[in-house]
Amino acid sequence: METLYMVLFFIYGIVFGSFFNVVGLRVPKKESIVLPSSQCTVCHRTLRAIDLIPIFSYLFLRGKCRGCQTKISPVYPLMEFITGILFALAYGMLGFSLELIVALLFISLLVIITVSDIAYMLIPNKILFPFAIVLVILRIIVPLSPWWSSIVGAIVGFGVLFVIALLSKGGMGGGDVKLFFVIGLVLGPIQTLLTLFLASLIGTFVGLIILKKTRKGRKTPIPFGPSIAVAALIVYFWGALIVDWYGKLFV
Numbered sequence: 267m268e269t270l271y272m273v274l275f276f277i278y279g280i281v282f283g284s285f286f287n288v289v290g291l292r293v294p295k296k297e298s299i300v301l302p303s304s305q306c307t308v309c310h311r312t313l314r315a316i317d318l319i320p321i322f323s324y325l326f327l328r329g330k331c332r333g334c335q336t337k338i339s340p341v342y343p344l345m346e347f348i349t350g351i352l353f354a355l356a357y358g359m360l361g362f363s364l365e366l367i368v369a370l371l372f373i374s375l376l377v378i379i380t381v382s383d384i385a386y387m388l389i390p391n392k393i394l395f396p397f398a399i400v401l402v403i404l405r406i407i408v409p410l411s412p413w414w415s416s417i418v419g420a421i422v423g424f425g426v427l428f429v430i431a432l433l434s435k436g437g438m439g440g441g442d443v444k445l446f447f448v449i450g451l452v453l454g455p456i457q458t459l460l461t462l463f464l465a466s467l468i469g470t471f472v473g474l475i476i477l478k479k480t481r482k483g484r485k486t487p488i489p490f491g492p493s494i495a496v497a498a499l500i501v502y503f504w505g506a507l508i509v510d511w512y513g514k515l516f517v
């Protein structure tokens with residue numbers, strides 16, 4: 267039974283992941299997320315249902331548009347697959363609980379901002395604010411322990427990132443600062459700082475790889491959102507373990 271539910275959550279995940287791609291790509295451009303139906307960006311061929319099956323359409327079409335053979339970015343099926351894995355993981359670790367709703371929303375937010383930050387270097391308020399409001403309400407219903415951890419977490423997350431943004435003079439965007447408010451709310455102060463630490467490690471690593479591959483100058487801006495998203499999810503699922511392990515090092 268558990269396995270069946272895991273598979274179901276994986277399928278929900280890839281279907282929602284497909285929708286998150288659309289949200290992440292269209293909301294920053296102020297386009298409707300319902301109409302018009304998806305088109306190839308090159309030949310403007312309208313995609314039919316058969317072209318829109320998560321992951322499978324990409325594999326079936328071998329990553330090319332049916333009309334003009336333009337390559338489709340592997341980011342889309344990858345985000346669908348990752349969302350599927352994360353939804354299944356969330357169910358596997360939390361079961362049917364109220365915290366599962368928090369987890370699914372947190373994953374959804376992080377997937378959407380990853381898509382829009384990769385595409386446009388932007389984490390739009392239109393995406394952040396609705397999620398922030400719902401997550402505030404959820405953290406009242408499903409509080410952290412102690413209950414005020416969310417408030418302190420949000421203040422710490424926003425405050426520390428705000429100072430970094432001021433010092434870095436544009437190196438860190440306002441979207442990252444607001445995102446850390448939401449992360450603090452969900453994770454509490456200690457895990458939020460852990461997220462920042464991990465995100466910096468991942469960001470540096472990714473930055474070095476991109477610099478090496480593209481051979482562009484060091485001034486090339488690299489979106490920090492995806493690194494934050496990966497770090498936040500690692501900490502959401504395994505943060506307590508990491509903090510525990512770190513604590514034992516000094517006993």
Ligand SMILES: [Zn+2]
Pocket residue numbers: 306307308309310311331332333334335336
């Ligand atoms: Zn095309």
